[in-house]
Amino acid sequence: MDQPPAQKLLGQHFLRSARVLRQIIAAADLQSGETVLEVGPGRGILTNALLATGARVVAVEKDRRLIPLLAEKFAAATSSGQLQLVEADIRDLGLSSVGLKNNSYSIVANLPYYLTGQFLRQFLTAAIKPNKMVIMVQAEVAKRIIAADGRESLLSLSVKVYGQPRLVATVPAGSFSPPPKVDSAIIKIENITDKLLHEVGGKHFFDLISRGFAHKRKLLKSNLACSEEILLAGGVGPQARAEELKLEQWLCLAQKI
Numbered sequence: 001m002d003q004p005p006a007q008k009l010l011g012q013h014f015l016r017s018a019r020v021l022r023q024i025i026a027a028a029d030l031q032s033g034e035t036v037l038e039v040g041p042g043r044g045i046l047t048n049a050l051l052a053t054g055a056r057v058v059a060v061e062k063d064r065r066l067i068p069l070l071a072e073k074f075a076a077a078t079s080s081g082q083l084q085l086v087e088a089d090i091r092d093l094g095l096s097s098v099g100l101k102n103n104s105y106s107i108v109a110n111l112p113y114y115l116t117g118q119f120l121r122q123f124l125t126a127a128i129k130p131n132k133m134v135i136m137v138q139a140e141v142a143k144r145i146i147a148a149d150g151r152e153s154l155l156s157l158s159v160k161v162y163g164q165p166r167l168v169a170t171v172p173a174g175s176f177s178p179p180p181k182v183d184s185a186i187i188k189i190e191n192i193t194d195k196l197l198h199e200v201g202g203k204h205f206f207d208l209i210s211r212g213f214a215h216k217r218k219l220l221k222s223n224l225a226c227s228e229e230i231l232l233a234g235g236v237g238p239q240a241r242a243e244e245l246k247l248e249q250w251l252c253l254a255q256k257i
Helices: 018-028 045-052 067-073 075-080 113-124 139-146 154-160 202-212 220-224 228-233 247-256
Strands: 035-039 056-061 083-087 106-110 132-138 164-171 184-190
Touching: 018 045, 018 106, 018 132, 018 164, 018 184, 035 045, 045 056, 045 106, 056 067, 067 075, 067 083, 075 083, 113 132, 113 154, 132 139, 139 154, 139 164, 139 184, 154 164, 154 202, 154 247, 202 220, 202 247, 220 228, 228 247
Parallel strands: 035 056, 035 106, 056 083, 106 132
Antiparallel strands: 132 184, 164 184
């Protein structure tokens, strides 16, 4: 069957590097029988590698042109029940409808760049959370998520309050067909849970960090309109700026403000 060309509108860049594929599979560390949600299987190169681990794969593909190709390529895996092929937009998918349960599945995905932020919010805050994610994102976004320069951001804190992100590898643009205009990176987010928000409340925590980062050039005490005593009680200096605080300090402040 002919392979449909990549659609720019869907942000499609199909992985073609065997080395990168091995890095993704190694990072995912899947066990036989484990359930993995693959988002955007495309032409199936990653799907094939996931199936080879013995994992049960739920592959969700939005592009209906690719469904017949995937169905033909993985007919045996579909017949055996190892692969569940779903035509859907991941943003609209009911996770329970495909048999997923909270903290009982992993996510492996080569995401369209435009979807990254919404995807992270959707699955980190979901009632049915994955236990880990291994995802491909823009290299610059990966650096922001892990705070590679030591400076936190709304994005990095919004991820770290739910899980532990780390950079797995950078991925050159030439690893894809067609190649994107920028390099990518594989990141892994482990131990996903919302337990850290139980004591402070999710809405309060996110309101607080949003206020803290509202004016980046201002000191934190100005953005939060709080006294130096409160900052000091939270282990924060009076001259601190939002990007200098680690997650633990934000959680402490959330309990005091």
